[in-house]
Amino acid sequence: MSTQLTRLPNGMRVVSNHMPHVETVSLGVWVAAGARHERDCEHGISHLLEHMAFKGTERRSATDIAEQIEAVGGELNAATSLETTAYYARMLAADVGLALDILADILHIPRYAEDELEREREVILQEIAATRDSPDEIAYELLQEAAFPEQTIGRPILGTVESVTRFNAQDLRVFLKANYGASRMVLSAAGKVDHAELVRHAEAQFGGMNGGEGGRFEPARYVGGMRTSAKSFEQSHLVMAFAGPSYRQKEFYTAQVFSGLFGGGMSSRLFQEVRERRGLCYAIYSSCWALADTGLFGIHAATGPEMMEKLIDVVGRELTRAATDKPAEAELARSKAQLKAGLLMGLESSSARAEQMARQLLLFDRLIDTTEIIERIETVTAEAVRELAGKLITETRPSVAIVGAGRKAEAYALKAQRMAGA
Numbered sequence: 001m002s003t004q005l006t007r008l009p010n011g012m013r014v015v016s017n018h019m020p021h022v023e024t025v026s027l028g029v030w031v032a033a034g035a036r037h038e039r040d041c042e043h044g045i046s047h048l049l050e051h052m053a054f055k056g057t058e059r060r061s062a063t064d065i066a067e068q069i070e071a072v073g074g075e076l077n078a079a080t081s082l083e084t085t086a087y088y089a090r091m092l093a094a095d096v097g098l099a100l101d102i103l104a105d106i107l108h109i110p111r112y113a114e115d116e117l118e119r120e121r122e123v124i125l126q127e128i129a130a131t132r133d134s135p136d137e138i139a140y141e142l143l144q145e146a147a148f149p150e151q152t153i154g155r156p157i158l159g160t161v162e163s164v165t166r167f168n169a170q171d172l173r174v175f176l177k178a179n180y181g182a183s184r185m186v187l188s189a190a191g192k193v194d195h196a197e198l199v200r201h202a203e204a205q206f207g208g209m210n211g212g213e214g215g216r217f218e219p220a221r222y223v224g225g226m227r228t229s230a231k232s233f234e235q236s237h238l239v240m241a242f243a244g245p246s247y248r249q250k251e252f253y254t255a256q257v258f259s260g261l262f263g264g265g266m267s268s269r270l271f272q273e274v275r276e277r278r279g280l281c282y283a284i285y286s287s288c289w290a291l292a293d294t295g296l297f298g299i300h301a302a303t304g305p306e307m308m309e310k311l312i313d314v315v316g317r318e319l320t321r322a323a324t325d326k327p328a329e330a331e332l333a334r335s336k337a338q339l340k341a342g343l344l345m346g347l348e349s350s351s352a353r354a355e356q357m358a359r360q361l362l363l364f365d366r367l368i369d370t371t372e373i374i375e376r377i378e379t380v381t382a383e384a385v386r387e388l389a390g391k392l393i394t395e396t397r398p399s400v401a402i403v404g405a406g407r408k409a410e411a412y413a414l415k416a417q418r419m420a421g422a
Contacts, residue, residue: 003357004195005367006202011183011211014202015357015367017190019350025096026350027189027198028088029103029206030358033179036082036152036217036291043152044124044159045167045175047080051124052172053087054078055116058109062116065102074099082153083291084362090351093192097201100187104205107180112169121164128158135231135302135403139239142227142401147241147296149223182209186361190353220294224397226413233404235302238311240416243396244288244295247363252290253373254388255297257380259288260335261327262318262389263299267334269318274301280311292363296399297392305405308412316419323390326382339377343370 005015035046054076056062069076074091076099087106089099131137141156148154158164187202222243245251263270263286270284284301303311346352347370360368400416402409 003367005361006195006199008182008199008203008207010207010209011181012185012187012202012206012209013361014187014195014199015361016188016193016195016198017350017353017357018193018195019191019353022191022350023093024090024350025093025099025189025191025193026088026090026354027096027099027187027191027193028086028354028358029107030084030086030186030188030355030362031180032084032184032362034081034083034085035155035157037179038152038175041163042171042175043155043163044157045163045171046085046179047157047159048120048124048164048167049172049175050078050080050085050087051120052110052112052117053106055120056111056113057105058111059105060102065106068098069102072098076102080157082157084359086355086358088351088354096189096193096198100201100205107206108209110172110176112172114169117167117169117172121167124158124164125161128156128161128164131156131158132231135233135235135237136300138229138231139237139300139401139403142229142403143239143241143296143298143399146225146227146401147222147243147399148220148294149225151221152217153220153291153294181211182206183211184362185209186358188354188358188361190357191350220291222294222396224399226400226402226410226417228401228405228409228413229403230406230409231404232406236305236308236405236409236412237300237302237401237403238308238315238412238416239298239300239401239403240315241296241298241399242392244297244392245290246293246295247290248292249295251384251388252288252295253376254380254384255288255295256339257332257335257377258322258385258388259286259297260338261331261385262286262322264335265338267331269322269331270299270301270315273318274311274314278310278314280307280314284315302404305408308402308405308408309415312412312416312419316416319389319393319419323386323393326386329382332380332382332385336377336380340374343373 072095281303402413
C-alpha cells in the first residue's frame with residue numbers, strides 16, 4: 001500500500017504516503033496544540049514557542065540547526081494556527097534521519113536561551129506591528145473578534161505587545177509540557193519514504209515521550225456583531241461572515257460547493273456581478289473556513305470609499321438570491337469540478353499530502369481516502385446549497401468588519417448587517 005499508518009505505544013501516530021516518482025521527502029510533526037489551547041495569561045505563547053523552535057537545543061545551537069539541514073540541501077519551517085502547530089521539513093530521501101533528529105531535538109530538549117528569547121520577542125513585536133499596516137490583517141482580526149468575542153479563537157494568534165513582552169523561558173516550558181503529549185502528535189511524511197524506516201526513526205526519536213492528553217479548549221460560541229477601524233488606507237475593505245459548518249459536520253462540503261459558485265472564481269456570481277458587470281472592485285471572493293467545532297462562511301472585497309454603499313447593496317441582493325433560488329446545474333457542476341481539481345492538483349505536492357494526512361488524523365483519528373472526499377462533493381445537490389445559503393443568512397447574526405472607510409465605517413457596517421439578513 002502507498003499509504004501506511006502506525007500508532008506507537010505512547011500514542012503518537014506515524015503515517016506515510018509513498019510517491020515513487022519523486023526523490024525527496026516532505027515530513028513534519030503536527031501537534032494538536034495552537035492558539036485556542038492557550039489560557040488568558042498565555043495569549044500568543046504557542047506562536048512564540050514555534051518561533052523559538054529553531055533557536056537552539058541542548059545539542060545544537062541555532063546556527064547548527066540551520067547549517068546542518070542546509071548542508072544536505074534541506075529546509076525547515078514551522079507554522080502556528082488556532083488548533084495546531086506544525087514543525088516540518090523537506091529533504092532528499094537519504095537525509096530523513098537527520099531531519100527527524102533535528103525535529104526531535106526541538107520538541108524534546110529546547111534550550112530557550114534568554115538572549116535568543118529576547119531577539120525573537122523583538123521579531124514577533126515587529127510582526128505584530130506589520131499587521132497594523134495591512135488592511136486585510138486588521139479586517140480579519142476585527143471579524144474574528146466580532147464572530148467570537150472574548151474567546152481564544154477570536155484573538156490574534158500573534159498575541160499582543162503586552163502578552164509577548166511578559167513571557168519567559170519557564171512559561172514556554174510549562175506550555176510545552178502541558179500541551180505537547182505524544183498522543184496529540186502526528187508524524188506525517190510523503191514522497192520517497194519507506195514506512196518501516198520512518199517508524200524505526202520515530203520509535204527511536206519520539207518513543208520515550210510522555211503520552212499525555214492535554215490540549216483542552218473551550219467550545220466555540222459564535223456571537224456575531226460588527227467592528228470597524230477608521231485607519232486610513234487607499235481602499236475600504238468589507239469583510240462579512242456567517243456561522244458556518246465545522247470540519248466534522250455533514251454540511252461542510254455543501255458549504256465548500258456554495259463558496260465556489262458564489263465567490264470562488266472568475267465564473268462565480270460575486271465576481272461576475274460585482275466586478276465584471278458593475279466594476280465595483282478589483283477582487284471579491286467568498287471562503288469557507290472551518291475548525292473542529294465551528295466555522296465561518298465569509299465574503300471579502302475592497303473598493304473605493306465612494307462605492308462601498310453600492311457594493312454592499314449588490315452583495316446583499318446576491319445573498320438573498322442564493323437563499324431563495326436553487327443554483328443552476330451548470331454552475332453547481334463548475335463548482336464541484338473546481339473543488340475536485342483543486343484537491344487532486346494539491347495532492348501532486350508531497351508537502352500537501354503530508355499536511356492533509358496529519359490534519360485528518362488530528363481531526364478524525366482516521367485517514368479519509370480521496371475517493372470518499374470526491375463522493376461527498378458529488379452528492380451535494382442544488383437544493384442543499386440553497387438551504388444552506390438560507391440557513392447562513394437567516395439563522396445567525398452576521399459578523400461584519402469595515403476598514404478604511406473613515407467616519408462612514410459604522411454606517412456601512414450597519415447597512416451590511418441589515419442587507420445580510422440581520
